[in-house]
Amino acid sequence: MDAILLQLLNGLDKGSAYALIALGLTLIFGTLGVVNFAHGALFMIGAFCAVTLQRLLSLSYTVIDPEKKDFLGNPLEIKIPYVEKWFGEAAGQTIIDWSVPLAVLFAIPIMLFIGFAMERGLIKHFYKRPHADQILVTFGLAIVLQEIVKYFFGANPIPTPAPEAFRGSFDFGVLLGFDPNVIIYPYWRMIYFAFAMVIIGAVFAFLQFTTFGMVVRAGMADRETVGLLGIDIDKRFTLMFGLAAAVAGLAGVMYTPINSPNYHMGMDFLVLSFVVVVVGGMGSLPGAVLAGFLLGILESFASMNQIKSILPGIDQIIIYLVAIIILLTRPRGLMGRRGVMEE
Amino acid sequence: MLGLNRRDTITLIIVATLALCAPFILNPFPENSSLAQFNAGYPDLMQRFVIFGIFAIGFNILFGLTGYLSFGHAAFLGVGSYSAVWMFKLLSMNVIPAIILSVIIAGLFSLLIGYISLRRSGIYFSILTLAFAQMSFNLAYSVLTPITNGETGLQVTLSDPRIIGQTATADGSIPVTNLFGLEMRATHVMDIGPWAFQFNTGYYLCAILMLLAFYLSVRLFRSPFGMMLRAVKSNQNRMNYTGLNTRPYTLAAFVISGMYAGLAGGLLASMDPLAGAERMQWTASGEVVLMTILGGAGTLLGPVLGAGFIKYFENIFSKINDNVLHTWFAVLPDGMEDALVFIVHPFVGKGWHLTLGLLFMLVVIFLPGGLIEGGQRIGRLFKRKRTKNDDHASARQTSPAE
Numbered sequence: 001m002d003a004i005l006l007q008l009l010n011g012l013d014k015g016s017a018y019a020l021i022a023l024g025l026t027l028i029f030g031t032l033g034v035v036n037f038a039h040g041a042l043f044m045i046g047a048f049c050a051v052t053l054q055r056l057l058s059l060s061y062t063v064i065d066p067e068k069k070d071f072l073g074n075p076l077e078i079k080i081p082y083v084e085k086w087f088g089e090a091a092g093q094t095i096i097d098w099s100v101p102l103a104v105l106f107a108i109p110i111m112l113f114i115g116f117a118m119e120r121g122l123i124k125h126f127y128k129r130p131h132a133d134q135i136l137v138t139f140g141l142a143i144v145l146q147e148i149v150k151y152f153f154g155a156n157p158i159p160t161p162a163p164e165a166f167r168g169s170f171d172f173g174v175l176l177g178f179d180p181n182v183i184i185y186p187y188w189r190m191i192y193f194a195f196a197m198v199i200i201g202a203v204f205a206f207l208q209f210t211t212f213g214m215v216v217r218a219g220m221a222d223r224e225t226v227g228l229l230g231i232d233i234d235k236r237f238t239l240m241f242g243l244a245a246a247v248a249g250l251a252g253v254m255y256t257p258i259n260s261p262n263y264h265m266g267m268d269f270l271v272l273s274f275v276v277v278v279v280g281g282m283g284s285l286p287g288a289v290l291a292g293f294l295l296g297i298l299e300s301f302a303s304m305n306q307i308k309s310i311l312p313g314i315d316q317i318i319i320y321l322v323a324i325i326i327l328l329t330r331p332r333g334l335m336g337r338r339g340v341m342e343e
Numbered sequence: 344m345l346g347l348n349r350r351d352t353i354t355l356i357i358v359a360t361l362a363l364c365a366p367f368i369l370n371p372f373p374e375n376s377s378l379a380q381f382n383a384g385y386p387d388l389m390q391r392f393v394i395f396g397i398f399a400i401g402f403n404i405l406f407g408l409t410g411y412l413s414f415g416h417a418a419f420l421g422v423g424s425y426s427a428v429w430m431f432k433l434l435s436m437n438v439i440p441a442i443i444l445s446v447i448i449a450g451l452f453s454l455l456i457g458y459i460s461l462r463r464s465g466i467y468f469s470i471l472t473l474a475f476a477q478m479s480f481n482l483a484y485s486v487l488t489p490i491t492n493g494e495t496g497l498q499v500t501l502s503d504p505r506i507i508g509q510t511a512t513a514d515g516s517i518p519v520t521n522l523f524g525l526e527m528r529a530t531h532v533m534d535i536g537p538w539a540f541q542f543n544t545g546y547y548l549c550a551i552l553m554l555l556a557f558y559l560s561v562r563l564f565r566s567p568f569g570m571m572l573r574a575v576k577s578n579q580n581r582m583n584y585t586g587l588n589t590r591p592y593t594l595a596a597f598v599i600s601g602m603y604a605g606l607a608g609g610l611l612a613s614m615d616p617l618a619g620a621e622r623m624q625w626t627a628s629g630e631v632v633l634m635t636i637l638g639g640a641g642t643l644l645g646p647v648l649g650a651g652f653i654k655y656f657e658n659i660f661s662k663i664n665d666n667v668l669h670t671w672f673a674v675l676p677d678g679m680e681d682a683l684v685f686i687v688h689p690f691v692g693k694g695w696h697l698t699l700g701l702l703f704m705l706v707v708i709f710l711p712g713g714l715i716e717g718g719q720r721i722g723r724l725f726k727r728k729r730t731k732n733d734d735h736a737s738a739r740q741t742s743p744a745e
Binding site for chain 1 (some may be wrong): 475
């Protein structure tokens with residue numbers, strides 16, 4: 001029982017990441033009809049927004065401290081971040097410590113801008129081209145973005161810790177009457193899950209309850225008619241692309257404390273998130289979220305030792321296996337709609 | 344000749360000449376000159392050119408003719424490599440049984456995957472093949488360790504049985520791969536003045552197999568079967584409405600291209616008898632897609648060209664470092680030299696992927712037909728000029744992009 005609960009919890013944060021990326025992918029699929037292989041790269045750029053902010057905040061100047069000497073007797077050089085100079089030592093440290101949550105604010109305009117630029121500059125010209133072309137050009141773009149990040153940040157993972165206040169774990173076991181330290185869950189993962197829920201909720205509310213969302217949904221159903229009604233659907237679609245990019249970027253920002261960002265994290269997540277989208281059903285937002293959590297949780301269950309002893313290696317292939325089975329039995333995915341990407 | 348029309352025969356002869364004279368063509372610079380780093384005429388790289396050429400030719404039979412974009416072809420390459428190495432371990436170091444086995448196993452494997460994946464089309468097909476390939480990669484990497492030797496990769500060792508051949512050579516080392524005694528790595532170096540041309544047995548074996556593969560693919564393109572595949576690409580629904588079951592045709596194309604991939608994998612292992620799981624990763628599948636598109640999908644020559652181009656980039660561009668750049672721009676004044684090096688630096692050496700990605704985007708955006716179409720456009724430009732000079736333009740011929 002406790003093991004099952006633990007895996008359920010473990011699956012949530014992976015599921016959150018899958019769901020967020022798949023949500024953005026599906027927004028682009030469903031609204032624009034574009035297969036975006038650069039979506040993983042957007043996730044990665046989001047993560048590197050956090051890295052950049054961390055670096056910016058810890059920019060420091062060197063002072064020679066005459067009172068402290070190292071063991072050779074030379075005066076010690078110490079680095080003092082500018083933020084400490086401006087805000088005082090304690091406040092400065094706190095600001096650096098909170099760089100990841102702060103990066104959320106920092107990342108939103110950047111990701112929106114990148115999304116707009118991508119749609120206007122590249123994707124716009126590919127609406128009428130075959131899906132294969134879209135896949136190929138965005139694949140090329142993903143390589144380029146990845147290499148640019150690698151050039152500036154190097155190939156090694158860069159640690160970006162969560163704020164001090166959120167390190168450590170919450171003991172669920174005690175809450176439910178188990179022994180302490182049986183079911184523990186790191187605070188940051190709880191925050192990640194909550195964050196994912198908020199973003200998902202916001203996207204749904206935005207599409208469901210605003211006029212803008214209504215128009216976009218109408219545009220998804222029939223682009224030409226909406227255009228004939230005198231609505232500038234192109235502009236709205238650009239905004240949708242920016243929104244999808246922002247969702248991916250924010251997912252990346254908040255993911256950094258869980259796994260240190262490196263330049264190929266986007267590609268690693270990309271394949272999985274495509275599988276998630278297909279399992280959920282192309283163009284279906286609830287499907288993407290559902291499938292994201294489902295596959296995340298399934299993956300963590302498959303990595304349990306009891307299951308691995310029966311079916312060795314199942315944790316490595318479970319997602320693909322599920323995807324293959326679902327694609328063959330329910331061709332449209334779990335909640336897919338008729339007529340999306342079927343030609 | 345050989346059942347081909349005149350144009351195809353000429354193409355085949357050009358390819359054959361290029362392949363057989365590659366040691367000369369790829370070695371245009373004297374050995375000690377500063378341009379020698381652009382020489383690609385060494386056995387390792389030449390083998391890669393033709394082996395990946397085979398891979399891309401095979402991929403093109405599926406993607407170029409039927410339009411099914413598979414993102415899982417690296418799996419067949421990997422399976423081919425593994426089966427070849429197993430043949431080296433069990434039977435003998437002769438490459439013939441290894442190559443035959445790798446083609447057969449890759450064919451069976453692709454039959455299985457194709458049978459399942461081809462139930463869906465379009466993007467679903469791509470994702471299905473991707474899922475299968477990632478699954479095989481993960482299996483090879485961890486679960487099937489007794490067969491694939493996990494992350495270390497499969498290698499030949501001194502303790503292998505090698506029933507027909509010898510287990511170890513007289514001086515106690517592992518025998519090398521050979522073709523009935525002719526060692527794959529045997530290289531004859533021909534010195535002409537400052538040039539050194541290398542003739543490698545393994546390369547010629549691969550080149551001849553590549554020519555065979557190319558010839559087969561030409562025959563396939565021109566056959567009724569090829570026509571059928573093109574019809575599937577242009578409108579599968581219409582084909583189905585006429586009462587024709589397209590599945591066997593697409594499946595056959597899938598299996599054939601899988602066997603080509605297996606052959607390429609087997610050859611890779613024959614040149615260097617080891618096989619690793621990373622050969623099966625989806626980025627490796629992406630690479631063959633890049634090759635085919637870059638050269639021109641659906642054309643005969645395109646995939647070979649694309650494969651050569653990318654492999655050349657990978658091996659030559661990645662060797663250019665800052666020192667080399669400084670020697671290039673040494674003529675310029677100091678400030679300009681540094682500035683130019685600074686600008687070029689991210690695109691070469693370790694950053695060659697950036698150039699590749701950019702190039703690839705440019706090709707997809709502006710030249711959907713790939714390098715072949717680019718060549719044709721240039722050719723047409725010249726032709727138009729000439730016809731103008733000829734006073735009267737004869738009826739301008741439009742030919743399909745091949």
